[in-house]
């Protein structure tokens with residue numbers, strides 16, 4: 001890369017705090033995937049929208065690719081900079097700009113961590129309801145880029161539902177102010193929704209107006225032990241009918257094994273192949289009694305063999321830790337991750353098919369299933385056996401992912417539910433999106449980023 005180009009940028013925008021420090025290049029050049037060696041050109045930390053536009057114009061003139069960077073907690077390589085790109089970190093654009101009480105919206109900068117956004121909403125007596133374990137590190141800009149989902153999608157939907165407006169800088173340096181907080185706006189294409197989930201390939205999110213809602217009702221958490229996979233759907237059905245569910249998550253005994261080994265407390269002695277964590281409204285005695293009745297009904301039918309219901313916020317947090325601690329407990333094993341979506345009705349057949357494939361192809365793999373049963377989003381983490389070389393492991397996992405992709409294609413599922421395509425899943429995009437769809441996506445990319453400078457190589461390859 002021409003270091004002269006960097007000198008041009010540093011000369012025209014000295015306030016960018018450009019860094020080429022090797023520690024910074026390493027730190028900002030990767031996300032939570034650990035497969036690529038970070039090799040960015042430099043790190044820029046713009047402080048406002050004008051600086052972001054100036055960076056894009058410089059990138060156009062100098063033909064330098066840009067990688068937007070939030071909390072880099074992504075699991076698909078969407079924030080990886082491994083080919084001399086300029087990383088545009090939004091960590092200095094991390095403020096809440098405005099609260100609008102009439103519209104119940106917060107206007108925020110992209111580098112604001114999700115947890116701080118949630119706290120800001122709570123400070124106004126309201127709720128920003130999108131939530132997941134990486135809340136302390138991930139940022140709202142990254143959440144928008146991947147249309148992040150998480151643990152409360154069954155009640156509140158994905159990030160998309162909560163973005164009332166977004167400002168983006170496109171690959172031509174143009175600033176688009178999309179939807180401006182309107183609830184109804186039937187004036188042509190909703191470009192806001194095109195930007196949400198585009199993984200930084202169409203525009204850089206430089207500001208967002210997020211919608212808030214009423215604070216959550218008092219809730220309790222139930223942990224259930226299930227003797228068989230098919231019971232998952234039966235338990236979900238009865239919970240959905242009889243409780244006001246806020247979350248319905250599951251994990252397997254392998255996930256519990258790792259999370260306990262990582263320091264979590266065993267909730268009860270009974271062991272089982274599957275576990276459910278269900279959060280439900282428990283604001284009054286009737287709702288609490290309904291939860292007990294559901295538990296008893298599940299026991300009677302043999303769908304559940306043991307369980308616990310939280311009696312305090314601390315107990316609820318301890319039960320949630322069993323589910324939310326899974327990713328961290330697996331990290332040291334360098335898992336190969338899959339984040340798939342199927343229609344809820346297709347879950348049992350899909351799980352049976354995939355379990356048969358793993359048993360046939362790689363019976364020695366430690367395969368850890370968990371995720372968001374209530375919205376059809378399953379995480380399948382495959383752990384690297386100690387005696388298998390990295391390259392061989394990836395090759396074997398990619399073989400399984402091809403079979404996974406075929407299985408998904410057959411049932412109309414998706415190779416990415418909430419983590420994005422990034423670098424990790426782009427080989428399999430064609431199993432989820434038709435050639436005609438991908439061609440439309442390429443056309444949109446050409447309009448908004450004609451020079452192909454925005455996060456190139458993510459989602460699909462561009463010339």
Ligand code: 2HG
Pocket residue numbers: 075132133150324326327337338339371379380381
């Ligand atoms: C979760 O649901 C996250 O906990 C991470 O989406 C999933 O680590 C994973 O595979």
Ligand code: ZN
Pocket residue numbers: 150371372379418
């Ligand atoms: Zn998830």
